[in-house]
Amino acid sequence: AQRVTQPEKLLSVFKGAPVELKCNYSYSGSPELFWYVQYSRQRLQLLLRHISRESIKGFTADLNKGETSFHLKKPFAQEEDSAMYYCALSGSKAAGNKLTFGGGTRVLVKP
Amino acid sequence: DAGITQSPRHKVTETGTPVTLRCHQTENHRYMYWYRQDPGHGLRLIHYSYGVKDTDKGEVSDGYSVSRSKTEDFLLTLESATSSQTSVYFCATEDSSYNSPLHFGNGTRLTVT
Numbered sequence: 001a002q003r004v005t006q007p008e009k010l011l012s013v014f015k016g017a018p019v020e021l022k023c024n025y026s027y028s029g030s031p032e033l034f035w036y037v038q039y040s041r042q043r044l045q046l047l048l049r050h051i052s053r054e055s056i057k058g059f060t061a062d063l064n065k066g067e068t069s070f071h072l073k074k075p076f077a078q079e080e081d082s083a084m085y086y087c088a089l090s091g092s093k094a095a096g097n098k099l100t101f102g103g104g105t106r107v108l109v110k111p
Numbered sequence: 112d113a114g115i116t117q118s119p120r121h122k123v124t125e126t127g128t129p130v131t132l133r134c135h136q137t138e139n140h141r142y143m144y145w146y147r148q149d150p151g152h153g154l155r156l157i158h159y160s161y162g163v164k165d166t167d168k169g170e171v172s173d174g175y176s177v178s179r180s181k182t183e184d185f186l187l188t189l190e191s192a193t194s195s196q197t198s199v200y201f202c203a204t205e206d207s208s209y210n211s212p213l214h215f216g217n218g219t220r221l222t223v224t
Binding site for chain 2: 006009034036043045049086098102
């Protein structure tokens with residue numbers, strides 16, 4: 001069975017401070033990992049995926065297979081980063097492979 | 112986003128009544144999903160579809176049924192609503208290409224009193 005754990009329900013940081021959202025997973029195979037974000041009054045949308053190794057809106061995430069983690073980081077948080085963030089896992093790159101989501105972390109960036 | 116429309120956006124219903132939520136997409140995506148979002152649980156998969164008339168259960172399917180009679184519509188039915196089904200329901204679609212992301216609807220807030 002696949003499982004995703006986000007230990008922090010709420011992260012509150014000041015603007016300009018670093019922010020790190022933790023994500024740990026359990027999966028017996030080789031996982032595909034994603035971060036989805038939901039801004040206030042907007043749809044849930046993909047932020048980034050580990051396979052792309054890209055930085056989106058200043059966020060990066062590195063897959064650590066040894067620690068089974070996929071933490072999301074940003075060195076300098078902005079107020080517009082306030083949102084709900086979900087880590088998600090898929091067992092395959094192929095389409096139609098259902099995502100398992102973590103419980104979510106709400107980020108509040110204070111001015 | 113991928114032309115996904117959920118209806119209704121909000122609904123209040125009484126325990127024991129049937130409820131149907133609709134997801135409509137205009138992108139001809141093959142895969143469609145119904146998730147429920149609850150505090151502390153994140154999004155949990157209820158049912159999904161990998162084509163017309165092809166559906167399967169997710170992790171929290173009890174008390175729910177789905178139908179997909181055409182590509183663009185995916186219906187979620189609560190046969191007899193219970194208070195534990197009070198939640199926000201999200202529909203998502205996915206096309207058939209490699210590593211494609213999910214596209215989400217705006218959600219339906221359902222309250223069962």
